[in-house]
Amino acid sequence: MTDKPDDKPDKPRRRLPRSVREQEILDAAVQVFSKRGYRAAVVDEIAELAGISKPMVYLYLGSKEGLFVACVRRESARLVAAFREAADAGGPPEGRLWAGLAAFFGYVAEHRDSWVVMHRQAPEQGEEIAGELAAARRSVMAEVTGLVGAGIAEGGGGPIKLGAEDAEFVAHALVGAADSLTDWMERHPGESPEAVTVRLMNVMWVGMRNVLAGEVWSRPEG
Amino acid sequence: MTDKPDDKPDKPRRRLPRSVREQEILDAAVQVFSKRGYRAAVVDEIAELAGISKPMVYLYLGSKEGLFVACVRRESARLVAAFREAADAGGPPEGRLWAGLAAFFGYVAEHRDSWVVMHRQAPEQGEEIAGELAAARRSVMAEVTGLVGAGIAEGGGGPIKLGAEDAEFVAHALVGAADSLTDWMERHPGESPEAVTVRLMNVMWVGMRNVLAGEVWSRPEG
Amino acid sequence: MTDKPDDKPDKPRRRLPRSVREQEILDAAVQVFSKRGYRAAVVDEIAELAGISKPMVYLYLGSKEGLFVACVRRESARLVAAFREAADAGGPPEGRLWAGLAAFFGYVAEHRDSWVVMHRQAPEQGEEIAGELAAARRSVMAEVTGLVGAGIAEGGGGPIKLGAEDAEFVAHALVGAADSLTDWMERHPGESPEAVTVRLMNVMWVGMRNVLAGEVWSRPEG
Amino acid sequence: MTDKPDDKPDKPRRRLPRSVREQEILDAAVQVFSKRGYRAAVVDEIAELAGISKPMVYLYLGSKEGLFVACVRRESARLVAAFREAADAGGPPEGRLWAGLAAFFGYVAEHRDSWVVMHRQAPEQGEEIAGELAAARRSVMAEVTGLVGAGIAEGGGGPIKLGAEDAEFVAHALVGAADSLTDWMERHPGESPEAVTVRLMNVMWVGMRNVLAGEVWSRPEG
């Protein structure tokens, strides 16, 4: 009666297995947490976006906090995977570095929600959430740091020794820049992630290379 | 009535003029908004931190939203002012650029609260707040862009023409990097903001300079 | 289909007849209602304890309320039966009285769950439940009153006439005492229900007998 | 407009000091907890009965659990006070015992709600509540036990030695009987608490006295 036989078979009140539903819920949750932030996000909206009722969300993920933690875990794993996959291809290290960074920028640009969930949440949401966020950031940052460090080591040989601390420094700068540059990309829709990567490499990698070669910037006399 | 004039002057129960009170409220509000985020911040905590009662907050700033808007306005004005002040000193342009950027990094590092209120708030909190945040961010970014653009124009002349778009690109990268590097600074307490600025200039500015001189990074064959 | 007939008989996945299943459900329900109270009891727990799924509970008993009513009916019937069985044995009346009361105390002590379901539930859970609880309590109390009354009639003959009202009074006191003494028994595990019965008879029955014989307590002058 | 000047001055939207309001809230809470039990009680009903809004209840007592604990504390203190006050009057011990018991019965009968809150709650409501209930019961029971023990000691001298364990036993029986007898009193409105006390003393005290005197009940041969 409410269900004419010629309805689309796709949407009508699906009865999905747990694992599929769970992923759909996480998809919705990432969107909402990203758009609103942890506190401002309301579980009702997540449920509605996932096409189910609120109690389902609680049945599957246990609590708003559990939901958020699951999001952070899944999304950070995905970003790290994208990174590794691109960077693990063979070839000279600088190329792998480029590929990893391009994948990183591409991912951050394309999955803004995902990135925002991991990176832009105030860390005052309680013990477990803070820990989970910190872990996610560490794992992302470690991946970038590793690649940068490899690139530095490879390009090394100049009079200046760049060590682990420098790799971390550059990784922080790159990650921050990438995050911020997604705003820029939004206003320049013509630019592909690769183009942005090249732009940034022009600024940062060439700089690094020259620093390795001994050219050091210092404040001009004023 | 409960307050004879010869009370001890120790617990002030101050009767401050509007403007002073208002600033104190804003001071408290910036702290709380920064620590908790807009939604999670509770007006009670702000009032308590300001040492007054909640109705006073409403009397002075009208609403939670008004309170937040006033914070954002004041803080962005301060950051822009720090900027201008440093960059407006005389001397060669590259020195003024350095000074401006160092002031920017220094400000972001030192006034974490202020910066977080402007930059780390989800921009989906309602019409007026979103607008105010966007305006604040734009005005900060414009200032950085201006400085970078001036530096580029000054150093320009190479075969590659860097235009307004490039300045904006670099500004976004710098702002994002500065933001992210405050995390790094927290874990490296020995490094002064100036030292961090130099580090970053080593990587980014030297790179930019060389790019201006025609040295372009391109993906190595792989 | 998922169930080939040569499955191991170990995890039964039993296909029980209605009546047996129903009793198992009631067993579980009595436990849970007793432990949590009517409102706090959750049907999920009852189903799990009974080893079946929740919809089966609804199929068999219709609703949480129906489930509770069935529990109360079955348990009060059991208590009354334990009573009658003990008291109906032959012998002198005082012995039958003792046997009945001992059975009562023993039942209350040993089937704590059963007793709690009948006696410790707030009687404000809605029309049908309140009625059922009242009926159960009345029927238990009637049984005790009957026994006590028989004992009194038997021993009667003194100057004081104990009537139906007195029997009811004593019955209430006995039932309340039995209830409360189960707490005492829990802290004195060495004492058997029969020993407790004797103790109480020492205090109450001897008192009653003497009262029947004309010895009346009155407040001493003070 | 909603408030004609000739309204009764008694009810209209009072603005009470904290301590008074708090007592009113507790009054309402005792009623509701008693009628419904802890879980079934809803804070809305308590608030309405207290004539205020729900948030006030939370402001004053913190949580439903805190509310309940406060009730139990206040009510058990009151009952114990009623007891002590009556029993502390001078005179021979048996009279003080009678007075204490009469006060106890009177209090339980008159403040049924109070008593039910302390005595009839299932002890499965979580750590703090269980502890609070246990403490309340212990303090009430200790008071009764003390008086009974004093009475026993005073009357002692017979061949049978009644000790602390017996006093506890009798106290449990008395308390349980008193609780149950309030039901009986409800159906016999003509009987005063003192009359009920006398009735019970007739049954229990005379029994005790005779037991002290060596008359022991034992099961007749059957």
Next chain:
DNA sequence: AATGAATGAGATTTCATTCAT
């Protein structure tokens, strides 16, 4: 100018109950 008292609206979370298979 200042505040203690109060509340309406909305957040998270739970649970009895029913589909669809």
Next chain:
DNA sequence: TATGAATGAAATCTCATTCAT
């Protein structure tokens, strides 16, 4: 016969906001 999936309704608790003094 049996159940995994799903939900409407209601519970506790929080918070921006306003009275009454």
